[in-house]
Amino acid sequence: MKVQDHAQAAAQFIKDEERTDWHDETLWFVRKKRDLAAHGIPEWEQLREWASQIKDHTLSNLSHYLESFEQKAIANGIRVHWAADGEEHNRIVHQIIADHDLKRIVKSKSMLTEECHLNEYLIQKGISVVDTDLGERIVQLRKEAPSHIVLPAIHLKKQDVSDTFHDFLDTEKGNNDPQYLTEAARQHLRDYFIASELAITGVNFAIAETGGFVVCTNEGNADMGAHKADVHIACMGIEKIIPKAEHLGVFLRLLARSATGQPVTTYSSHFHRPREGQEMHLVIVDNGRTRQLGRADFRNSLKCIRCAACFNTCPVYRRSGGHSYHTAVAGPIGSILNPNLDMKANADLPFASTLCGSCSNVCPVKIDIHEQLYKWRQVIVQAGYAPVSKKLGMEGMAAVLSSPALYHFSGKMGRTTLKYAPFLVNNGFNPWYKQRDMPAPPAESFGEWYQKNRS
């Protein structure tokens, strides 16, 4: 399915340097807002630690909490479904729609349904779903995927949105005013809300103690859909569980501040029971999560609360755009989650990083993202997904670097011919030179100097 790997797609993205700068600056601005919000909370680092510990505890008791959550949810009148993978998730959702023979479906943001490719599945069944988050609606109209899990249309500029809305919503050509465009989307989507029969939402947190779940939005679109439609389907990964409602105190303080720098999202809606006459379904999805739980080095990636702070801080993401990650969840966190879903197809992602470590520092649940990137690299190479040329180069390098005699010989060669720095794989064509020079060759190495001057 993947046409280009990250490096190729990123190179494509960067060709438009002005837009790349804009993308970088815009997301950097979000990172700065996050910093400002975090610095407003003196106990910020303690909060991150608590959040991390709550998630560690939950993962260590996941089966127990899932069971008690299910029990409470059923007692609350919620119909609970379990899906082993994306395919089963899609089948369940389709079955519910088919059982009621419903046509008018709205969906608020859910990265899980993106991960499972629900929309595509339903389209094949002749069912269309209207995404109601503004950013998601924009990319849906353009037949694109979201490029960011919190800001789905961050790869687009307002004139792009204006063009799209002109085509689909009949807005004035060339009117790029975000206020005007948002108002147009409000009117357009309101009709869908009023007419909707079934609403699909994601889940930010599911509370084991009470059998309820929390959905956070700024736009109010999850609520508009869920409270109007006669059938509400909420979709969640098994890792969304938290033990108690009081733990939301920790997570809701961290989530929006980390995501956008807001003190909290406009709506943090707690669903516990369907309203009178409504059907409420909950689909609990594994899709590789229990496998990831079994990988000691990678399990704590399941602590992720999808704030995307790691996207915004990542210097690579900011300059390559979300689509270069060719997966539903892009960015640093996506690069440690996706190899678990398909190691071969996503073998490039853990290498799309300089391992600078900024991601781990902003993570509100303290996932050691950059360390897991390093570890995935080892796993991917061992699994045989590294290019052969790279493997040969590395073996050659290892031979040289573990032998002082070979090292001193090839160092001299390297310096005189300047074909490659000793740490770069020499595969015939070295991309270093495309836009960079090498340092001027010194007359002698330090080793040679030392020999003459100190011994």
Next chain:
Amino acid sequence: MNSRDRILQAAAENQPAQRDLPVIDFERLIRYDEPAVVFEQVLTKIGGQLIRVKSLEEVKRRFAGEDQEKFCIDAIDCTEEDRLKMKAWKATDLALLHTLYIRGSFGVAENSAVWVDELAMVNRLLPFICEHLFVVLEEKEIVPTMHHAYQKTDVSRTGFGSFIAGPSKTADIEQSLVIGAHGPRSLTIYLIENDSI
């Protein structure tokens, strides 16, 4: 074995050794000398506004002064009969809802969120579908942080409840903040001051 059992079994097999829950030490939390002042500052920043009032009667007078040509609902004090009627309203009935007055249980200083449960909203759609939302809050019901907030209430007491912080908004077009996405275009808090009767 069905998917449920397979998932639960896989989780049980793959989950790591027991890790303990942390104790949330409230001594570590930020303190505010005047929570209501902070609440107002934050609310203003996120696009809401706060009006201090002396009593619930004053709020009622303000409601009476709203443009009654428009569709306005006062859900603060309503009879059982009204409640039944409001509950039955569908989205089509509420599409033109202009102004809604409801009661908030308590507010949170650090983020200016107000807890509104199903009892107060009567019909779950009301606070989301209205154009302008007015929430009545007592000053003494403002807690400093979300940790305190979850001590104030059992969130599963009613079938639905929401922390509402400011009017609906989006920044999905070039990160330009626009107030009034799908929900209310404005949010006003009527704060009933402490020293009032």
Next chain:
Amino acid sequence: MKVALFIPCYVDQFYPKAAIATLELLEKFGLDVSYPKNQTCCGQPMANSGFEHLTKGCNSLFVENFSGYDYVVCPSGSCVMHIKDHLHIEENEEAAQDIRNKVYELTEFLVDVLKIEKLEASFPYKVGLHQSCHGQRGLKLSQMTELVAEPFSKPGHLLSMVKGLELVELDRKDECCGFGGTFCVTEEAVSVKMGKDRVLDHERNGAEYITAGDLSCLMHMEGILKRRGSKVKIIHIAEILNHHLS
């Protein structure tokens, strides 16, 4: 105090001046410094590319070369971090552990071990300090802007002792330069773009020199500066700390 000088392979080959400055600087403090001549590389280039399993030879050689000293000091945070995190030898883990504890990046050695409060150095230029990520976030040589914590900077502290040196404020204090080991060639486009942006930040804020604790970052930025014909120069921090007006 017996100190072994650990000079990263690319510094040995391409930036001997930085290695000489490191040696002279340590000697000024009266230390008994020697350079084990059979040293090659810490193995990081392979490990970061996913080939940690090929670094066993490097690891054994490293332990062979650097055992028996009080400290191992290196003018590179990145190489030190790699040794601290990944130097393991199955048959002699104790020796590996010993070295992991004794290895120091130059500025942290000067600040934390030697507790330097005064330097006889002058460098009358405007200097931009690039925080190399592995030194900063890996070894915590400076506070990180992501964290809600007290600011500090070990390299900054040392540079403040240099006469005439004016440290310029950057718009982004600790953004990665994009070198990233083999990333610099496998992700050439992103790497260069990151490097360009970093260099522009220094230029915009008036730096005449860009300094850092890691020459890998500096080599990358120098490559970009040269290609663009910029007047801004790079210099390793050891060369500044060892610099006199003659």
